[in-house]
Amino acid sequence: MTTTTTTTPARAAAPLAAPATAPRPGAALPPLVDQAERLIALGVHALAGLSADEVRDAVGHLAHDAPDGGLLAVHPRLAPPSVLAPLTRLGDKEGFVVVDMEDVDRFEPIEGLVLPEGPLYVVTDVDRGDDLANWSPDEALPEFERRDRTPLVLGEGIHWALQAPDVVERNHCYMTIGSRLRKDKGRLDARTPAVWISNGTGRDGKERRGAPKVGWCWAGNRHTWLGFASGARRVGTPTG
Numbered sequence: 001m002t003t004t005t006t007t008t009p010a011r012a013a014a015p016l017a018a019p020a021t022a023p024r025p026g027a028a029l030p031p032l033v034d035q036a037e038r039l040i041a042l043g044v045h046a047l048a049g050l051s052a053d054e055v056r057d058a059v060g061h062l063a064h065d066a067p068d069g070g071l072l073a074v075h076p077r078l079a080p081p082s083v084l085a086p087l088t089r090l091g092d093k094e095g096f097v098v099v100d101m102e103d104v105d106r107f108e109p110i111e112g113l114v115l116p117e118g119p120l121y122v123v124t125d126v127d128r129g130d131d132l133a134n135w136s137p138d139e140a141l142p143e144f145e146r147r148d149r150t151p152l153v154l155g156e157g158i159h160w161a162l163q164a165p166d167v168v169e170r171n172h173c174y175m176t177i178g179s180r181l182r183k184d185k186g187r188l189d190a191r192t193p194a195v196w197i198s199n200g201t202g203r204d205g206k207e208r209r210g211a212p213k214v215g216w217c218w219a220g221n222r223h224t225w226l227g228f229a230s231g232a233r234r235v236g237t238p239t240g
Contacts, residue, residue, distance in 0.1 A: 028069075028164075032059050032122065035072040035163050042087050042162065048078035050119060058120040058237055066122035066235040071163065075119055076155040080105040081193075084158040085214045090165055090197065093211035095158075099203050101216055107179040107193055109153050110141075116236025123156055123234050128167060128174045129227035137177045137192040137219045140228040151178035152229040154193040154214070160229065161195055161212055168212050170197055174229040175217065191216040194226055 029035065036059040039045060045055045059072065081097065081104045088095030097104050109115055127149075132140050144151050152160070157176035161168050173196035181189035193216050200209025217223060 029071055029126070030163065031068065032063050032066065032070065032072050035059075038163060039072070039074065044074060044079055044084070044087065044162075047083050048074050048119065050074075050078070055120065058118065061237045062120065062122050062235060065238075067124055070122040070124045070235065071126045071156065071160055071231070072120060072122055073156045073159045075115060075117075075121065076105075076153065078119055079155065081107070081154045081158055081214060084155060084162065085212075088158060088161045088165070088168075088212040090168060090210060090212050093208065095161070095212035095214070096198075096204075096208065098213065098215040101191075101193075101214065103181065104154070104193070104214065107154055107181045110151075110178055110180050113150060113153070113178050115153070116234055118237040121234050121236040123150075123152065123231035125232035126152070126156075126160060127230055128172065129229055130172055132228045133172075133226060134222045134224045135228070136222045137175060137217070137228070139222075140175075141177055144228070144230055149230040149232065150234070152176045152231060153178040154195075155179075156231070157193075157195045157229050158214065165212070168195055168197060171225045172227065173197060173225060174227045176229055188219070190219050192219050195229075196226065 036055050040052045040055060045052055085095045085097045154176045157174065175192055175194040177192050179193050183189050193214065196213055198204045198208045198211045198213040200206045
């Protein structure tokens with residue numbers, strides 16, 4: 001891993017920051033129908049084993065219950081992170097998963113975080129969590145519980161980068177701590193996934209400088225340039 005960590009003395013969780021005057025990153029996501037067409041244009045529907053009409057029909061149902069501004073996501077059992085990451089772009093640079101995260105698709109929702117069962121669903125009120133920069137994942141998770149927010153899983157974080165590439169911004173990227181890898185005997189792997197921009201160093205390769213990158217950070221480490229992506233709730237298609 002080629003990240004630089006910033007270590008600071010332990011501190012208590014901070015209260016909710018005051019609202020910023022500028023719109024939050026992701027506040028202007030396209031309408032759900034446009035997000036669906038974006039996924040279809042990228043071929044995500046085919047990778048997930050869905051037809052274009054199935055995607056459009058699902059979005060028609062979701063639009064009845066999901067407020068404007070939500071993030072459309074394909075369930076990770078159909079479109080895992082390893083499939084989605086190469087579809088992200090910053091300029092002409094293609095996204096990738098770091099070489100020491102070959103088990104990326106084994107990262108699953110944390111305990112208590114349940115994804116809707118349908119093939120597509122919506123995450124409402126997504127936020128990059130810039131105000132939590134320089135917190136550790138271990139510190140941020142209970143803060144989300146206090147705020148009644150839900151951390152994004154990695155697949156959702158990649159979908160956000162697909163729909164709004166500018167959300168992956170130099171010095172202002174994000175972690176997706178809703179996903180963790182559970183090891184033998186139920187223990188959590190210490191890695192927590194994140195989406196940021198490669199510096200083209202180490203095993204990334206110089207040719208990948210400036211590319212969107214799926215990587216990881218230790219659960220107990222802080223990074224001044226990583227926030228924590230979250231949403232308000234998830235809306236699935238009606239069942240029955």
